[in-house]
Amino acid sequence: MNHSPRTTTMAPIPVSDTTGRGGADDHMQAVYNELRRIAAAYLRGERPGRTLQATALVHEAYLRLAGLGQPWVDRNHFLGIAARAMRQILVDGARARGAQKRWAGMDRVSLTETLIAAKHEDAMLSALDDALVRLGEVDQELARIVEMRYFAGLSIEDTATALDISPATLKRRWALARGWLFRELSAS
């Protein structure tokens, strides 16, 4: 299997812009920066409330970018890009914190248990991201579902709408994506 090395920020997301609109990388960069900026503002106490919902984060970024008159202010398209930006931010952060590169020495049981434990989940993000790149090579849609559900925390309905499929179909494909990744990570 082709393991594409992914070490640098942003650049090598092997994605074609399925919506047919151009400039996906620029959009990604804009959303990425915006999400980070909003999160940092919360930390400095410029926004009220200590806890910041991930979805609130995404929506605030959307409102701001839409307000700036970006040409791609289609909400569904935005959600897809925001989900990928979230994935990138979280994986970059995990890598910066010295995440494990493999799921070394983990059997299937501890794999599940490990993902329940939040701290380790962070450490595993790098390996998950690599597996997700491979999944994207097999089936781009499944990779996008994982980005939206897991990395952006979007609901079944929101994800289904954004991908233009029925919620029932989405549920089955989400199950397929989880099974595929679980197999991939268990084997590594």
Added chain:
Amino acid sequence: MGTRPGLAVSGIERVVMTPDERWKRVKALFELALEQMPPNIDAWLDQQGETDEDVRADVLSLLRHQERSGSFLNTPIADQAPDLISESHPLQEGQVVDKYTIVRELGRGGMGHVYLATEPSLKRQVALKTLAPELAANPEYRERFIREARAAAALEHHSGICTVYSYGEVDGTPYIAHEFVDGRTLRAEIEEGPLPSLEAIHQTAVSLADTLGFAHQHGITHRDFKPENIMRATAGRLKVLDFGLASVTTSAGGPASFVTLTGQGTLMGTLLYMSPEQLRGEKADYRSDVFALGLVLYEYACGVHPFASAQPMGIMANILNSEPTPASMHRGDLPASLVAILTRCLAKNPEGRFPSAVELTVALTSDAPKPRQDAAPAADHMVGWWRTHQLAVIALYLTACVLAWQVKEWQAGHARALFMASCIAAMIGGVLRSHLLFTERVTTTQLTEERERWKYPLTAADLVIALALLADGAILYFGDRLVPAVLTVALGLGIAAGRLVIERVTTAATFAHSDRA
């Protein structure tokens, strides 16, 4: 349940598929299987007309993994995104903090962050430790942070303790700049395995005890000694970090403030290496450090916590109430002296431990025999067989005496002398074997020596009994008591074989590793 028109794939046979086509079939079958939940997937796949072996195998394996995946990915990481994003970089790469320039983040803990930084004027690397901004507002945490710097600074002339360079503040966040140790923590070593060699255990034990002993000599108790706080530099030198809980005089701080000073994030990790008196909220002293050092060394040597339990709370309960599993149960090749030292460190009552790490260091360096290299793997379960053998032989002695007595009753004469000889030999053998059993249980360290010392007397005793039984057998045979004669001879041969062949083998199997020095 009929086939569905949606699966046009079913009719195709013997066509070479592209990976893409194959995946489409796998995906379609997987989704349909989830919808219909057939009880027998294999039969169901036949029903669907799927003949491609690869496709069938892939569908089966994906369904199996999906079933087993439990809660995998079901809780979005997004829920933690704000924390993960927001706290990721209080200090940025390239940022200048007083005379230091930040290079990158090294790690983080419940208390704050550690960065690698450079000090351009001296061209050296330093570790910059900051207190988390949300904690910096709390005077108690600031106090603890400063205390760490002071404790470490007071001890900087020991190579096992990080040298503190300076203390300062950046944007209201206090930081400590100290020596940068390039390496990994003892926690990482324990988790990544493999189990260390006896040589490595000995060196680690001596080095850690020496470092803690140095602190104790200067009146400083560490109070938070654990594998996470110990770094092994790439050069091999061990460094003890994080004197954040250290108390400079034995009465300073006290348990009450200690509990509040322990942040939520660090609470668990700390409690697992606490002494019973600390867990009870009593005063910690040098002996509490000795207990923690015993825990760390035990875990390092055996790979498991001596009070292991599935639940963290269970470990604490075990620390308070249970005796630790002897280290030799996990690793039979540990020198008995080290096992005894660990047991003493882990005594529930502080009175039972070494008074401080200084005495512990002495015990480790003087008492410990030189660790043996290429020791055989644990043969601990064999000890049970060895004990059984000893007890069985003692029982045979009794049987032999009873037999000899019976023969003497039947045919006095030579048999009387044989009975006397048997009794004396059985008494000597019995006492010696009991002595060895006692040594093995109680003063384990001397077992090898004692076995060696009594080897020939034991063989002599056994052979006397065996020969006496053979002679008794002859007497019975000539006295026309055939059956007792056969039994007596058999017992005699059994005792001789037991000593000359069987015991040799079981002893070798049990003690080979400790005898090879």
